[in-house]
Amino acid sequence: MTEGRRERADAARNREAILRATEELLARYRPEQVSMERVAAAAGVGKGTVFHRFGSRMGLMVALMRERAYALDEAVTKGPPPLGPGAPPEERLMAFLDAVAELVGRNKGLLAALGHAATASSKSSSSKERSDDCAEGSPDDSPVYRFWHGHASGLIAERRPDLDAELLAHILLGSLQSEPVLRLLERGESARLAASLRVMAVGMLAAPERRSPREADGN
Amino acid sequence: MTEGRRERADAARNREAILRATEELLARYRPEQVSMERVAAAAGVGKGTVFHRFGSRMGLMVALMRERAYALDEAVTKGPPPLGPGAPPEERLMAFLDAVAELVGRNKGLLAALGHAATASSKSSSSKERSDDCAEGSPDDSPVYRFWHGHASGLIAERRPDLDAELLAHILLGSLQSEPVLRLLERGESARLAASLRVMAVGMLAAPERRSPREADGN
DNA sequence: AATAAACTGGACCGATGGTCAAGTTAGGCG
DNA sequence: CGCCTAACTTGACCATCGGTCCAGTTTATT
Known part of the structure; x- marks a missing residue:
């Protein structure tokens, strides 16, 4: 959205899922307990995907x-x-x-x-x-x-x-x-x-x- | 109060060495680069000693x-x-x-x-x-x-x-x-x-x- | 349908904070 | 003076984390 560049539909969906999962976890647990791995798991994607999308x-x-x-x-x-x-x-x-x-x-x-x-x-x-x-x-x-x-x-x-x-x-x-x-x-x-x-x-x-x-x- | 408990001489010496080493490292490097292991090494003691003395x-x-x-x-x-x-x-x-x-x-x-x-x-x-x-x-x-x-x-x-x-x-x-x-x-x-x-x-x-x-x- | 680019997932890496059991030593006491 | 115990030390070990990689999959375009 910010881009406008071509972003594949599935990628966009995953991006959204990751954001939502992070939101959810952050609301329920202490920040330092919310590891990238957990975020990935909660979002239903692989850890690599999270890093690919957000870098860090x-x-x-x-x-x-x-x-x-x-x-x-x-x-x-x-x-x-x-x-x-x-x-x-x-x-x-x-x-x-x-x-x-x-x-x-x-x-x-x-x-x-x-x-x-x-x-x-x-x-x-x-x-x-x-x-x-x-x-x-x-x-x-x-x-x-x-x-x-x-x-x-x-x-x-x-x-x-x-x-x-x-x-x-x-x-x-x-x-x-x-x-x-x-x-x-x-x-x-x-x-x-x-x-x-x-x-x-x-x-x-x-x-x-x-x-x-x-x-x-x-x- | 701070003392009171009997603390062996060598223990006190090590405590001091650790504190000094931490000081030194903290002044020279970024905080997240100052790991407990490095502190221990710089103080000339084992990693375990650091944790024994300061808990975390x-x-x-x-x-x-x-x-x-x-x-x-x-x-x-x-x-x-x-x-x-x-x-x-x-x-x-x-x-x-x-x-x-x-x-x-x-x-x-x-x-x-x-x-x-x-x-x-x-x-x-x-x-x-x-x-x-x-x-x-x-x-x-x-x-x-x-x-x-x-x-x-x-x-x-x-x-x-x-x-x-x-x-x-x-x-x-x-x-x-x-x-x-x-x-x-x-x-x-x-x-x-x-x-x-x-x-x-x-x-x-x-x-x-x-x-x-x-x-x-x-x- | 073919194809190239984008995307995906999970094994893998080095590092870190922290733990532990076994060995070492200081120092009070007889 | 020598002994004996509690305090102390150590470094191998553990779980986990952020981050990397690349082989395999999916999308969209022609």
Whole structure:
């Protein structure tokens, strides 16, 4: 789909089955217990197929993450005002953090798995390029994280050009990866997280002494 | 307390050698390349000895982390005012965050290794208890993290009892574990991190009534 | 129907975290 | 001083994992 290149029907079916199986296993077991072999077995395909399609454990996780994050990306880039363009930066940031927190909450297993897949993947030259995407490096290099960070960073910079928006965005987003926070989400207390995230964001965007409302709001 | 038990001289010497070897390897290579076998070899002992002393990879890392964090703990509990007791909560929090950021910066390898050691450790029944400490579970269960969190949480609560101090502390501390932030520290820009952390903390501790024109509390 | 490219599956590989039983040694005690 | 036991050490061994390979199968195109 992302490709449009010719992908055989059976291949597409298997890709889907693998993704679904991973989803299922990740929801039921701890990330480190979900081995590639188990995924293959659960999907009803051979281990080789999984690697052929996704290149590596990391690739699989990233692909799944991308799928999950697709809706949020859409809402952010061309959805209605609270999340999408049109609202003031602050509100958009808040809405975005809420949304990300919820997304992360519903996918903590995946997140952990993503983080856990930091092993080496030295060789890669099977034939040409990996079919889906040759994801390499840390989980934060994934297009999903890139997008999230870019968005949050942009909103912060828009409201407070004087701050280190890039870093602040990393800090805000990074906090969602810590285990205590993940554990909270696991217990269904995403509202509590959202509230605290709000406190941080509001405080951060508040004027250092006096705010100059004209600073940035156009657009 | 840490001792108490009688530990043979040779055992103590080996423990020290292992810790030192781990330190050395961690400083020179990527965490996932530092296998237990290599640690054993570098320390000049058998692999079994390493496991006997520290129980698991996780145990080793936690022990090393504890050693490194000892100085900070001391400074916080009975050091001079900026960090230790005596100064107002805000300043203590700032100083603490600065210190933690610096500590983390100087030990990013260890941090990553700690996070990387989230593998299963099903069986444990050698004879009695593990000699050092039977660390199990996530890295955030380590006594070091516990202490840090307790301290930060306490300071926040002291200044703003109305907030969710526990969670906020987790968020603040958790952000230090994210890879983008670690990467920053790796490049020696710990001052930049400290500055942004300050912005967040200051905003968070700022007076509540000042701003809440609309959806301030939400949820 | 033929054919080339794409796909599939599972045996296989090197490495790793962790276990264990058998041998070695420190060091308190008579 | 020599003995005796509990603590300690060791390295072979195990299960499993991520990843590779290639012979055999399927698809789609002409």
